[in-house]
Amino acid sequence: MPGIDECLSGAMAIAGARAASLIDWSSGLALGSAGISPTGDHEASAAETTDLVRAAVESETFTMAEDRRAPLQDIIVTAGRSYHLICFIDTVFDSPLVLHLWLDRAEGNLAGARYRLQTLAEELVLG
Numbered sequence: 185m186p187g188i189d190e191c192l193s194g195a196m197a198i199a200g201a202r203a204a205s206l207i208d209w210s211s212g213l214a215l216g217s218a219g220i221s222p223t224g225d226h227e228a229s230a231a232e233t234t235d236l237v238r239a240a241v242e243s244e245t246f247t248m249a250e251d252r253r254a255p256l257q258d259i260i261v262t263a264g265r266s267y268h269l270i271c272f273i274d275t276v277f278d279s280p281l282v283l284h285l286w287l288d289r290a291e292g293n294l295a296g297a298r299y300r301l302q303t304l305a306e307e308l309v310l311g
Contacts, residue, residue, distance in 0.1 A: 187308075188206055188215055188216040188308070189216065191206065191216075191283070191304050191305075191307070191308045192204045192205075192206065192216050192217070192218040193218065194300070194304045194307075195218070195283065195285050195300075195301060195304055196218045196219055198285065198287070198292065198296070198297045198300050198301070199291060199292055199293060199296070199297075200287045200288040200289075200290070200291035200292025200293070200297070201219065201285060201286070201287055201288075201292070201297075202219050202220060202222075202266070202286045202287065202288055203217065203218065203219030203220055203221055203222065203226075203229070203284075203285075203286040204217070204218050204219055204283070204284065204285050204286070205217040205218075205221075205226060205229065205230055205233070205283075205284045206273075206281060206282075206283055206284075206308075207230045207233055207234060207237075207281065207282050207283075207284055208279045208280070208281055209233070209234045209237045209238065209280050209281070209282055210278075210279055210280050211234075211279075212230055212231045212234035212235075213227070213230060214226050214227055214229075214230035215281070217229075217230075219286070221286075222266075222268075222286050229284075230284075233268075233270060233282065233284050236259065236261070236270070237259065237270060237282055240256060240259055241256060256272050257271075257272060257302075258270055258271045258272060258298065258301075258302070260294070260298070262289075263289075264289075265288065265289050265290070266286060266287060266288055266289050267285075267286075267287040267289055267292065267294050267297070268284065268285070268286055268287070269284070269285040269287060269294075269297060269298055269301055270282050270283070270284050270285075271283045271284075271285075271298075271301045271302055271305045272305075273305045273308065273309060274309065275309055283301055283304065283305050283308075285297060285301050
């Protein structure tokens with residue numbers, strides 16, 4: 185079964201990847217990180233990612249008609265020179281997880297990165 189390190193290595197192999205983290209968004213802690221954090225501190229980035237995830241999950245606008253167990257599939261944030269992809273991981277245990285990828289906009293392919301990140305998330309859960 186692929187573990188956290190293998191998952192993060194796979195994420196960092198995506199063209200344009202600058203950083204990747206597996207985050208427990210109930211606690212705001214990074215379970216693992218690779219690359220250079222957007223803030224210079226992986227734990228601070230995990231906490232900020234958690235704030236964004238919670239705001240989206242707690243919003244009826246985005247989750248009202250969806251399955252309450254796994255209301256969102258992913259979040260994409262675009263910035264001037266980068267993308268942030270946040271992929272929700274549907275686990276069988278209580279900790280809600282997301283995989284966060286920081287992607288260079290000039291070097292990465294958003295659609296390809298999103299597809300690969302979803303595949304990595306599924307492999308992490310299914311093994």
